[in-house]
Amino acid sequence: MKKLIIATRGSKLALWQSEFVKAELEKAHPGLEVELSVMMTKGDKILDTPLAKIGGKGLFTKELEEAMLRGEAHIAVHSLKDVPMEFPKGLKLGVITKREDVRDAMLSEKYGCLEELPQGAVVGTTSLRRRMQLLSLRPDLVIKNLRGNVNTRIRKLKEGEFDAIILATAGINRLGLASEVRYFSPISKEHIIPASGQAALGIEIVDDAEVEDLVSVLNDADAIVETMVERDFVTLLEGGCQVPIGVNAQVFGDFLHVKAIIGLPDGSEMISEAMSGTRADFVTLGKALAQKVIDKGAKELLERAEKIALSEIF
Numbered sequence: 001m002k003k004l005i006i007a008t009r010g011s012k013l014a015l016w017q018s019e020f021v022k023a024e025l026e027k028a029h030p031g032l033e034v035e036l037s038v039m040m041t042k043g044d045k046i047l048d049t050p051l052a053k054i055g056g057k058g059l060f061t062k063e064l065e066e067a068m069l070r071g072e073a074h075i076a077v078h079s080l081k082d083v084p085m086e087f088p089k090g091l092k093l094g095v096i097t098k099r100e101d102v103r104d105a106m107l108s109e110k111y112g113c114l115e116e117l118p119q120g121a122v123v124g125t126t127s128l129r130r131r132m133q134l135l136s137l138r139p140d141l142v143i144k145n146l147r148g149n150v151n152t153r154i155r156k157l158k159e160g161e162f163d164a165i166i167l168a169t170a171g172i173n174r175l176g177l178a179s180e181v182r183y184f185s186p187i188s189k190e191h192i193i194p195a196s197g198q199a200a201l202g203i204e205i206v207d208d209a210e211v212e213d214l215v216s217v218l219n220d221a222d223a224i225v226e227t228m229v230e231r232d233f234v235t236l237l238e239g240g241c242q243v244p245i246g247v248n249a250q251v252f253g254d255f256l257h258v259k260a261i262i263g264l265p266d267g268s269e270m271i272s273e274a275m276s277g278t279r280a281d282f283v284t285l286g287k288a289l290a291q292k293v294i295d296k297g298a299k300e301l302l303e304r305a306e307k308i309a310l311s312e313i314f
Helices: 012-028 062-069 128-137 150-158 169-175 209-218 221-237 279-294 298-313
Strands: 003-008 033-038 075-079 091-096 104-108 122-124 142-144 164-168 183-186 201-206 245-252 255-263 270-278
Touching: 003 012, 003 062, 012 033, 012 075, 012 150, 012 169, 012 201, 012 209, 062 075, 062 091, 062 201, 091 209, 091 221, 104 150, 104 169, 122 150, 128 142, 128 245, 128 255, 128 298, 150 164, 150 169, 164 169, 201 209, 221 245, 221 255, 221 279, 221 298, 245 279, 255 279, 255 298, 270 279, 279 298
Parallel strands: 003 033, 003 075, 122 142, 122 164
Antiparallel strands: 075 201, 091 201, 104 164, 104 183, 245 255, 255 270
């Protein structure tokens, strides 16, 4: 193969991710031409409605997948946390890249950390996972929905619509936007557990041996172990973006630790659990942790969470 085409969204973060993969592939395979095919997805067009109400994060991948199935592109680069657990026939998850900083971060023009936010401060996020954990820490906060790309969200913060907003640290680091606001403060995983797959890139590919061989150089062994545990956990819980789920696995040499939290969007009821094992346990650890929270009533709690989210929040 002499030419590889990447289907990508047109947002600054999506383009950064695709350009990064393009450069890495061209470096690994001298003589290979990599081209970007930029397209608009439904998730990019509908900016006034929360994702959970219009179909979830798959809205950012559907058009890219259709282009690949039509033979117009070979791969698509996504933030792994946005990648659905199942793929259309003919496509597969070919690569999981090395992770950036997995933590969420608070951005503010006035306050340096969550503890400094005054009573009743307005915080922007559309993530039910973040909402749940923020309100469990600070029930007094007013959480308001925040859509748009990273730059749009920062603009809304600077225009005074919010006292603070919560974004993924990885996206801010990749775009070099930390200096755009007065305070950029990553939040400890002890306070807010990240989303499944956060800070890794997932490269979706056509189910073709040559394409898979070309892109496999970008796989990261630790990231594969960690994110497979996280994705297994979410899959067994049957949890999409309409429910609040935080799960994070981390490799420490041959040791593997995973912790998770699920609950209601207002943080009033939550189930949190953790498990440890060896690196070799990654094929079972996520499922085992999911079963542990299911035995505590997790599925029933998530059903209530989804109803609350769709009827009261969105």
